Amino acid sequence: MQEIERKFLLKNNSFKEEAYASYSIQQAYLNSHKERTTRIRITGEEAFITVKGKSSKSGLSRFEWEKNIPVAEAEELLQLCEPGKIEKTRYLIKVGKHTFEVDEFYKDNEGLTVAEVELSSETEQVKLPDWLGEEVTGDKRYYNSYLVQNPYKSWKE
Amino acid sequence: MQEIERKFLLKNNSFKEEAYASYSIQQAYLNSHKERTTRIRITGEEAFITVKGKSSKSGLSRFEWEKNIPVAEAEELLQLCEPGKIEKTRYLIKVGKHTFEVDEFYKDNEGLTVAEVELSSETEQVKLPDWLGEEVTGDKRYYNSYLVQNPYKSWKE
Numbered sequence: 001m002q003e004i005e006r007k008f009l010l011k012n013n014s015f016k017e018e019a020y021a022s023y024s025i026q027q028a029y030l031n032s033h034k035e036r037t038t039r040i041r042i043t044g045e046e047a048f049i050t051v052k053g054k055s056s057k058s059g060l061s062r063f064e065w066e067k068n069i070p071v072a073e074a075e076e077l078l079q080l081c082e083p084g085k086i087e088k089t090r091y092l093i094k095v096g097k098h099t100f101e102v103d104e105f106y107k108d109n110e111g112l113t114v115a116e117v118e119l120s121s122e123t124e125q126v127k128l129p130d131w132l133g134e135e136v137t138g139d140k141r142y143y144n145s146y147l148v149q150n151p152y153k154s155w156k157e
Numbered sequence: 158m159q160e161i162e163r164k165f166l167l168k169n170n171s172f173k174e175e176a177y178a179s180y181s182i183q184q185a186y187l188n189s190h191k192e193r194t195t196r197i198r199i200t201g202e203e204a205f206i207t208v209k210g211k212s213s214k215s216g217l218s219r220f221e222w223e224k225n226i227p228v229a230e231a232e233e234l235l236q237l238c239e240p241g242k243i244e245k246t247r248y249l250i251k252v253g254k255h256t257f258e259v260d261e262f263y264k265d266n267e268g269l270t271v272a273e274v275e276l277s278s279e280t281e282q283v284k285l286p287d288w289l290g291e292e293v294t295g296d297k298r299y300y301n302s303y304l305v306q307n308p309y310k311s312w313k314e
Contacts, residue, residue, distance in 0.1 A: 030187070030188060030208060031195065036188075036238070036239075038188065049206070049224070063237060065234060069224065077208060081193070082193075
């Protein structure tokens with residue numbers, strides 16, 4: 001299937017007061033090639049293997065395939081992944097009929113916070129909450145697969 | 158889990174008379190990196206996603222993780238793979254208590270035939286049928302993931 005989403009930086013941390021849930025995520029990549037990525041993710045008691053293609057020209061949509069896998073198997077697969085595990089907390093915030101996912105990164109990506117909202121079509125309208133900052137949809141620097149090899153802390157260097 | 162296996166070239170085609178089954182396989186790689194590979198395989202009505210690590214020092218054993226997936230999803234994933242699909246027919250031959258899998262390759266790997274036998278330990282003894290040729294266990298040129306980028310037909314060049 002195709003995943004269609006918009007991505008934003010944040011103006012401030014006020015989204016945290018509006019979050020109805022949060023959970024920690026650890027993930028790494030079996031391959032972080034720009035044409036296709038294969039990700040292993042553990043979130044609490046669930047784990048997934050996810051394959052993504054590259055973005056459409058608009059930067060909005062991208063092939064995505066995902067499968068639930070046992071956490072114990074995901075832990076083994078994480079060992080095999082490319083170096084550079086991503087660790088972050090995800091906050092869920094309901095805004096109108098959409099759910100914004102805000103990821104606050106740790107470790108080598110400390111200081112980075114990114115909001116995403118999934119759309120059902122490229123032209124769907126979304127109400128944008130006032131804590132959103134600059135839109136970075138399609139900017140490959142904010143791909144998690146890019147952050148593995150180019151962590152946020154190294155950007156200013 | 159760990160996959161332990163020995164690999165051989167073939168002296169002749171007499172294995173075909175002893176085969177109790179054969180089926181065609183098409184497969185390609187989401188990544189064919191030497192440290193880790195992610196393979197999509199379709200065999201008849203079944204499909205799999207398989208992750209392998211690199212070989213142990215002996216060349217005999219290798220981490221392997223595999224999951225059954227729907228054929229329709231595998232067909233989509235094959236589209237996304239690295240260029241260079243592998244097509245082959247696999248023959249199954251019972252020899253004593255072991256099953257030899259013999260792969261006859263087509264297309265860019267035409268002319269190559271390789272036999273494999275899976276072991277339960279690195280020291281397990283195997284009865285070797287007389288149609289087996291040189292042992293190539295641990296020789297990375299015979300990895301299917303190597304053949305994607307270096308097909309057999311290009312070896313003589």
